[in-house]
Structure formats: structure tokens, C-alpha cells
Amino acid sequence: MLWLSSSYPRFETDSASVFLRYLAQSLSTKDLQIHVMAPDDSQVDAKFDQGLVTIHRFRYFFPVCLQRLAYGSGILPNLRASPWLVGLVPFFVLSQFVFGLILIKRIKPALIHAHWLIPQGVIAVLLGKLTGVPVVVTAHGGDAFALKGGILDKLKSWTVKNSCYWTSNTPATAIAVGPSLPRPVVIPMGVDCALFAAGKPLVHDFTGHILLFVGRLVEKKGVSHLLTAFSLLPDAMRANSCLWIVGDGTERAALEALAEQLQIRRHVVFHGRIPNKALPAYYAAADVFVAPSVIDSLGDTEGQGVILLEAMASGVAVIASRTGGIAEIISDGNNGLLIEPANPEILKQAIEQLLVDNHLRQRLGHAGRSFVQAYDWSCVAAQFTELYQRIAKS
Numbered sequence: 001m002l003w004l005s006s007s008y009p010r011f012e013t014d015s016a017s018v019f020l021r022y023l024a025q026s027l028s029t030k031d032l033q034i035h036v037m038a039p040d041d042s043q044v045d046a047k048f049d050q051g052l053v054t055i056h057r058f059r060y061f062f063p064v065c066l067q068r069l070a071y072g073s074g075i076l077p078n079l080r081a082s083p084w085l086v087g088l089v090p091f092f093v094l095s096q097f098v099f100g101l102i103l104i105k106r107i108k109p110a111l112i113h114a115h116w117l118i119p120q121g122v123i124a125v126l127l128g129k130l131t132g133v134p135v136v137v138t139a140h141g142g143d144a145f146a147l148k149g150g151i152l153d154k155l156k157s158w159t160v161k162n163s164c165y166w167t168s169n170t171p172a173t174a175i176a177v178g179p180s181l182p183r184p185v186v187i188p189m190g191v192d193c194a195l196f197a198a199g200k201p202l203v204h205d206f207t208g209h210i211l212l213f214v215g216r217l218v219e220k221k222g223v224s225h226l227l228t229a230f231s232l233l234p235d236a237m238r239a240n241s242c243l244w245i246v247g248d249g250t251e252r253a254a255l256e257a258l259a260e261q262l263q264i265r266r267h268v269v270f271h272g273r274i275p276n277k278a279l280p281a282y283y284a285a286a287d288v289f290v291a292p293s294v295i296d297s298l299g300d301t302e303g304q305g306v307i308l309l310e311a312m313a314s315g316v317a318v319i320a321s322r323t324g325g326i327a328e329i330i331s332d333g334n335n336g337l338l339i340e341p342a343n344p345e346i347l348k349q350a351i352e353q354l355l356v357d358n359h360l361r362q363r364l365g366h367a368g369r370s371f372v373q374a375y376d377w378s379c380v381a382a383q384f385t386e387l388y389q390r391i392a393k394s
Helices: 018-027 074-080 085-108 118-129 149-159 171-177 192-198 221-231 237-240 252-261 276-285 306-311 344-356 358-375 377-393
Strands: 001-003 035-039 053-058 112-115 133-139 163-166 209-214 241-246 268-272 288-291 317-321 338-339
Touching: 001 085, 001 118, 018 377, 035 085, 053 085, 053 163, 074 085, 085 118, 085 306, 112 118, 118 149, 133 171, 133 377, 163 171, 163 377, 192 276, 192 306, 192 358, 209 221, 209 276, 209 306, 221 241, 221 252, 221 317, 221 344, 237 344, 241 276, 252 268, 252 344, 276 306, 288 306, 288 344, 306 358, 317 344, 317 358, 344 358, 358 377
Parallel strands: 001 035, 001 112, 035 053, 112 133, 133 163, 209 241, 209 288, 241 268, 288 317, 317 338
Antiparallel strands: none
16 A cells, blocks of 8 residues: 655654554554655655555655755745745655656555645545556645635545545544535544553653643644733742643744743743654643644644644643634533633633642543543554455455
8 A cells, every 4th residue: 555645754753744653553464564655854764664664755856955845844834934945846746746656656556545635635646547546535634724725626626536535534624625525534543542641740840730732833733822821820820830832843933932022931841842752741741731723824723633632642631722623522621621712811711720620620631531542543543444445345
């Protein structure tokens, strides 16, 4: 089987689209061999061992150091931060198509699975038509919410209609792709429940409450609203609280400056990018996890929110914005708190509510851990395996 992706971990501790790595590893057996075709990058470790999963890197520009379109904050945020990167897009698309065609002739896959509708889905369908290999495409979120209008909508519609099947991580993502399209098979991305449930709290010297955010520091994550909400907490509560921000991205410098401007910098710790395998310790140390996602200026938002699954598997009480596919995971008052996006005052009230109510925090944490068992990678892999088998028989 051949997967096409615009991102895949480049080295052992890389978090770039790490959910695809875990899915591939969960699916791979002696009878199901997965080949992943992903972009090359200057940080690729040639000795990175993926076991039964074979990775093929396609080079799309020279020298290698100029291949900056993928990875980092992601293609769309990278383009926004460095508009000159748009000149690499034609090379990226053409290289992926040519390398894919060569790879298909060499490994002769029984199926092509494209992750993200644009450009991988479009390329996969073209390759399928040329080679006769069946194609399945998956919408993850950014391709559904941000890439809209004119030719983009037509490309997504054509891609879905010319695939054997298409999948979506949530019904919300499916609706964003196009309500009039054939119904997808909804299969979420997952989480290693055992890994996150077993986390031991990170050793630190702070004795108060810890609020935690994990994710890329880009506009749609809404971290600026979290910083503002934290600054609005009552003085005594803020003095007894610390906000941990785990992740990196194009907005980091601006967020650090905002923390200074709000006069909360000494209460905020920017941990930077942390390997996914090390995250359980951060979740285990936290009292509350906050995902303040918003709809960004391009229309992008959370298609699902894998970080929510990680927090819930860790037993941490969760506050999240009611946007994108988040409401498919968080049930307000049952396994977390859902709030209006981009409203620091309401977010402050939710934080305050959980910090003063130990029983509510514990109840939401326990309910979240129970709910998320259905999202374990073993369950998600079983759904994709069933889909692959269905295609093989048709």
C-alpha cells in the first residue's frame, strides 16, 4: 500500500504529522506493508528506522536547504509567514506526481491512500487513473476548512468523486469539504491510550496550579486568547497558577511579546517543541488542559484535535473551543467544557471554574479518560483495515 502525505516525521523525536506515524505502525503487519511517500527536508535522518513502514522522500527543490514549504508550522502557515515559498508549490506538486508514478511502477501497490485532499488527493486520483490502482483519500481539516472557493472547491469535489472511497476525521470536516458530496467513511485519528495514561508528572518546583497548552503556535490554535484570558484571572489565582505552552511555530515571538505586554511573562513558560513520546509527563503534571482554537483569517480551524485525545487519555480536565470538529469529541459538562471561541472573558471564567472546583476537575478528567478509549490506535487501525479489505474485495 502506498500513502501520499505532505508531512511525515523526519527523525525519531519529530512531531510532524506524528499521528500518521502511529497509524501506519498500528496498521503494518507482514500481510499489510505500508510505503509512505513524503517530502524531503534538510532535517531528514536517513537512519530513521520505521520497522515495517517504508518511507520514501521526494525532493522538490535544490539545494535541500531551500525546501521549506512543508514541516515547521505547516504549509499554509509557512506560506503566510514567507510568501516567497509560493514559488515552490509547482515544484512540490510536480515532483510528488513524478516520484509517485515512478514509485508505483516499482512497488506495485494494491491501493493508494492520500492524506489531505489537496494536493495529495488530486495527485493520487491522477496516478490512479494512469496506473489502474484504486484510490482512497482522507480529509484531515486544513484541506477542508482553509482551502475553499473557486478552483479549490472544484478540485476537492473532483477528487472525492473520482476516489473509490473517501474518509474524514469528523462529520464537521466532511461538511466543510462539501455537503453535496458522497458521504464519507468517518474514521477519526487516534491516540495511544496506554502511553498517556501511564505518564508520570514532570518534575518541577512550582506548587500551584498548572494550565497546559500543546500544539503548533499558529493563528488557528488561538493561544493569544489564552494568554489574554490568563491575564484576566483574579490576582491571587493568577499568582498561584502557571501557564505552560508546549510547541513552536510562526507566532511564537509574537506570543512571547504579548505575554510581556500583558505583564504575565513570569507566570508563562514557553517550553518549545517537545517530542510526542515525552508529552505524557507534561499532561500528567497539569491540572487543566486548554485548547482555545479559533477560525483563522484563512478560514482554517481544528478538524478534530488530536491533542484533546492526548489530554483526555491522560485524565486531565479539558477546556476547548466550540469550533470545527472539537464538539465531536468534547461534550460540554460531561467530559470537558466547551466555550465560545475567541472570547478571552468566557475562557477566563471556564478556567476559574475548574481551578476552584476540584471535584469537577476530577469528574471531567475521569469521564474524558473513559470516553477516549474508543479512539485508541488499535480501534482506529481496525476501522481502516476493514475499509482497505472492502476495497480489495470490490
